[in-house]
Amino acid sequence: MxxxxxxxxxxxxxxxxxxxxxxxxxxxxxxxxxxxxxxxxxxxxxxxxxxxxxxxxxxxxxxxxxxxxxxxxxxxxxxxxxxxxxxxxxxxxxxxxxxxxxxxxxxxxxxxxREPRTPSPTATRTPGQxxxxxxxxxxxxxxxxxxxxxxxxxxxxxxxxxxxxxxxxxxxxxxxxxxxxxxxxxxxxxxxxxxxxxxxxxxxxxxxxxxxxxxxxxxxxxxxxxxxxxxxxxxxxxxxxxxVSWVGVNEAKPFSYLREAMVSNLMGNICNPDTARDTIDPHDIEVSPARREQIAKAVGTWSFSAHDWNDDELLFGSLVMIQHALSMPEVERWRMREDELLIFLQASRSAYNEFVLYHNFRHVVDVLQALFYFLLRIGALPAYPSGTSSTPVERPPIATLLKPFDSLTLLISAIGHDVGHPGVNNAFLVALNAPLAQLYNDRSVLESFHCAAYSQILRRYWPDAFADVAMRKLMINSILATDMGLHFKYMADLGNLQEKLAHNNGGIDGWSPKVLEEYRDLICGLLIKCADISNVARNFKTAVQWASILTDEFSNQGQMEQELSLPTCLFGGPPVRDDTIKLGESQIGFMNIFARPLFESVADILPNMRFSVDEIIENKVIWQKRIEEAKARLIPQVDGGIEGVGASVLDQARSPLSTSRVDVSDIGPMAPTRTESTSSSLKTPKPSFPPPPLNLSESSRRASPALKSAPEPRRSSVAALPIPRHLIEGQGNRNPHSRRGSADASLTTILVTQNPSKPSEKVKKKGLRLRSQSPGKRRNSRQGLGFFRHKPQPSSRSDSPFISD
The missing domain is CATH 3.40.50.2300 (Response regulator)
Structure with missing residues (x-):
């Protein structure tokens, strides 16, 4: 040469x-x-x-x-x-x-x-960036x-x-x-x-x-x-x-990451454990003394917002929480020096992908802090800050199952519960027949990967935690519990525990050691599940930031599905960005079906968790008010203006990639239902006013058949929610060409869409005219349509809520 x-x-x-x-x-x-x-x-x-x-x-x-x-x-x-x-x-x-x-x-x-690296909704989003x-x-x-x-x-x-x-x-x-x-x-x-x-x-x-x-x-x-x-x-x-990528028309992340890097890197670390690890400087973070004091105080409150801190500050906050847990004498054998903990936390942080909008290091610290606060409230951790004189927390018998070892393990699990997340859900990986889905046989694909990848980080940077069989077992069980495909199984187990406690007058006397261990594992799984979806239980300002950024991540998956000509793996279709009505309906639906029944049932056995239920109820009321206000702004206050409203409301109510409809029974005023067709309302023009708020009985009568039988959430998780058959049997909205997966392919948010009644000819023409424009012009023509449109796929979906993680 x-x-x-x-x-x-x-x-x-x-x-x-x-x-x-x-x-x-x-x-x-x-x-x-x-x-x-x-x-x-x-x-x-x-x-x-x-x-x-x-x-x-x-x-x-x-x-x-x-x-x-x-x-x-x-x-x-x-x-x-x-x-x-x-x-x-x-x-x-x-x-x-x-x-x-x-x-x-x-x-x-x-x-x-020092600048934030992981995306936060508080930063300005540049379209198409x-x-x-x-x-x-x-x-x-x-x-x-x-x-x-x-x-x-x-x-x-x-x-x-x-x-x-x-x-x-x-x-x-x-x-x-x-x-x-x-x-x-x-x-x-x-x-x-x-x-x-x-x-x-x-x-x-x-x-x-x-x-x-x-x-x-x-x-x-x-x-x-x-x-x-x-x-x-x-x-x-x-x-x-x-x-031409194996999964699409280009090689942009996370396509190549999904293709082979996730599996090849993981297997390389497992098969070559003696590979020299990266050199990490424990002092390679900088947080001013004032900010250290502020975040140390913030992590002990429920008003904590991960969006208020940059990455180094979030890492320091994580250090404070782990050190507080390690201060318990019972966990002395797992203690490490501060510089060793900093190296471990930096290694964990670097394992999260910066190109992922939601499931990144910021989300991890949010979950860690939520879990930390839960453990403080139920008395499983000592008072914070250390040395604070306060009245000892009254612990119900079931809470006494959590020992210092379990609390430390839960916090360690939270740090690694989403390691290497690619920004797409399990259903996407299964439908794609991705190597990772093949490796884990389509069952809890991402959660299994998180466990395996995080174990390698522990092996290198916290060997005592990796070597402890009991700690690894509880950690794996806890991380797998975050698979929302297993949500209804956990709710059923929680209902059984509630009944058992009620039968035993709230005590655990006479239970065998094996039963006690099983229920301890269940409590750990329930607590990390609550922390993982605690966005909706934060104060409203923080909750809406998380909702917005999660919508962006799912929208990106929808764009990838469009590029791949893949039927949507997001139940209900990709969400619509910057649409208050759709976002609010999505959040309320998620609260009603998942968050509120879970938090209420957990609060039933751990009463000090009741504060989270109150936050959910308050946020729901605020969302309902915002939906009503947004709908009122869409309706022109002029006589005979209903016909003009039809096209706007009907078109905006439709998800870009979905034609299915879900009416959540208590989200407030809704678009006309099938029994109140738009076409009939057009025959008799009337002045247009915002519809009055619906009471529970009225909204229940107007709800879609799929949800009429769903009662208001109660204290018992068994009675709180009828488990949809398609969620148990894994027969939800799936790509017909994909292989069958586990119960469901992870569920983290509910995407509520509407299937409006047949519009008038004038409305049809207007809708067709909008769809004939380019995506960019349609985006400018109508706010909230989203940045892509996919040809609707044939579907046998019924009028029921669809969910995705």
Whole structure:
């Protein structure tokens, strides 16, 4: 292989972007030396000392390689990499990517890390923004990005990322007179070098480059070229299929992550337990003393909102809660130093995907804090803050089953309960026949993955917790309990426990040790279930933020389903963004069917949990009021205006990908039901006014048949909710081409849609006109339609609530 034929991309913020050929540049240099005067060309673009280093590197590179591309921005360098990769004339030539990394870059990155990384609805959402694309493609960020592309096989092994450390003369060797050799000798920080290599760098060089460095690059290029040639047939097969993903028309995350990374990374960690772990600096977080004090106080209150804190502050809050649990004498054997706990928490945080909008580290800390507060309220943790003098919590007999060991295990479980979540639900993975669904036989797919992946984190960073069989067993049971496909099973078990307690006058005397252990596991599962869906039990401001961001995550899944031409795996279809009515109906439906029966029944056996039920009831009232106000704004206050309202209300009431209807009995005023058809109302125009609020009996009469038999939630979970047959038998809205999964494919939110009555011809025409427009124009024409539309799939769904996780 001709070394000069390698493609070289040199990225440096100080450089002047240009494509340079050796023949032209050397001719210009020779002319300059011969005449001893400046000549036009690349080497006269600047005179500063920093650019002299860049020019020296360019000249050294051109002494070996025929051509180099010089860039100032990471995005431009990436574009050039993709152009070279797609070029048919490249013929497997290696692509050397030299990435400038100032020695003090880590200080700048630490400053950037203080900003929130996991998405929060408090930040402004830019429509159509690619959340998988990093904002600052430079240095380590660019290195990790390129390495991930190579690992996911979106870029070939022919791409050779190399770190070029600059600024060594100032930072390390100020007395050195020879910048090149002294820079090389300065590369003795093994922790730093290991971090670069672990991030994917093939080599780490000092700037300015020497001839020896360049020859080393040529050797790397030759070795990698030989490896690729040996596997050329396999490589070509991958190259042909690169642009059409196995699950769609592009390779954007999380497609490649779903395709193989989840399984391959997990199996690699399990099968190679001795692999050197990443180097993590326990001091690589920065939280001001004032913010430390504030978040330490906030985690002990139910008014805590994870959206008020950045990632480092959330991590510190997690540290405070874990340390408080470890302060109990009974769990002394699992204690770790603060720096070890920080390393464990940072490793756990890095295992969550930043491209996932809801199921990320912010959600995890929210669940952890909810569980922490629950345990404080029921007396399973000592008073917080430590040393606080307060009246001991009166614990009902069933609460005494939770020992300090169980409380600590629950908190540890909360930290890892969604590790590696891809931002799609179990039904999507099953319908897709994803490798992960195959691995776990379609049953509790994500929850099983979370357990396995989190176990590997514990094995490396908290070995005492990993080695304890009892702790691992309870942790696995608790994480699996968060599968909403098992929700009604847990409700039935909870009902049995309520009956057993009532029969025994609230006591647990005379129960066998085995029964006590089973009910202890049940209580742990119920508490983490409550924490996992506690969004609706937070104060309304926090609850609506969570509802909005969860809607965004499901909307993204709906967009992926559209790209794949896949029937929706979201029960009821993807939600409509920025629609108060739909969002409110969704939240109220979820409260009525899942959250309120669960929290009420748990509060029946653990009375100190009653506060959460009160919050749910209050939030429901606020949602009902908002729905009424939003509907009132949709109705023009003019005589004879009902006909014009029909198209607006009917069209906005329909989910983009669904034609099924659910009438939740007590959500307040609703659109006309099947028995109150819009067409009949159009025959006799009347002044349009907001419909009056419905009382319970009236709304029950107007509810759809599927929900007429559902009584108001009661104290007993058995009587609280009739279990829909399709949820027990797993016969819900499924892709007919997917394999049968477990009871249901995880349920985290209810998506309430409406199937309006047949509209008039005028309404039909208006609806058709809207649908004939482009998606972007439709979005501007009617607020709340969403950013995609899918052809409705034939469905046998009845008028009942559909849910998805």
């Amino acid at each position: 001709d070394h000069g034929a390698c493609s070289v991309i040199y990225l440096d913020r100080r450089a002047h972007p240009e494509r340079l050929r050796r023949d032209n540049v050397l001719a210009s240099l020779n002319a300059r030396d011969a005449r001893a005067v400046s000549s036009p060309g690349y080497f006269n673009f600047a005179k500063s000392s920093s650019t002299h280093e860049v020019l020296a590197n360019v000249e050294t590179l051109l002494s070996i390689f025929h051509e180099i591309d010089v860039h100032r921005s990471g995005s431009a360098a990436l574009d050039r990499i993709w152009h070279l990769y797609n070029s048919s004339s490249l013929d497997n030539a290696p692509i050397i990517v030299l990435i400038d990394l100032p020695y003090d870059e880590e200080r700048r990155m630490k400053r950037l890390s 690619d959340v998988t694309e990093p904002e600052d493609l430079y240095g380590m960020h660019l290195l990790r990005h390129i390495s991930a592309e190579i690992q996911d096989r979106r870029l070939p092994k022919l791409v050779i990322p190399v770190i070029l450390l600059s600024g060594l003369d100032h930072e390390i060797a100020p007395d050195s007179s020879s910048p090149g050799p002294s820079g090389s000798q300065a590369l003795t920080d093994t922790v730093r070098l290991t971090r670069y290599l672990d991030a994917g760098a093939v080599d780490v060089l000092a700037s300015p480059l020497s001839k020896n460095h360049i020859h080393g690059l040529a050797i790397h290029a030759y070795r990698i070229n030989k490896e690729v040639m040996r596997d050329k047939s396999s490589f070509l097969a991958q190259s042909k299929g690169r642009k």
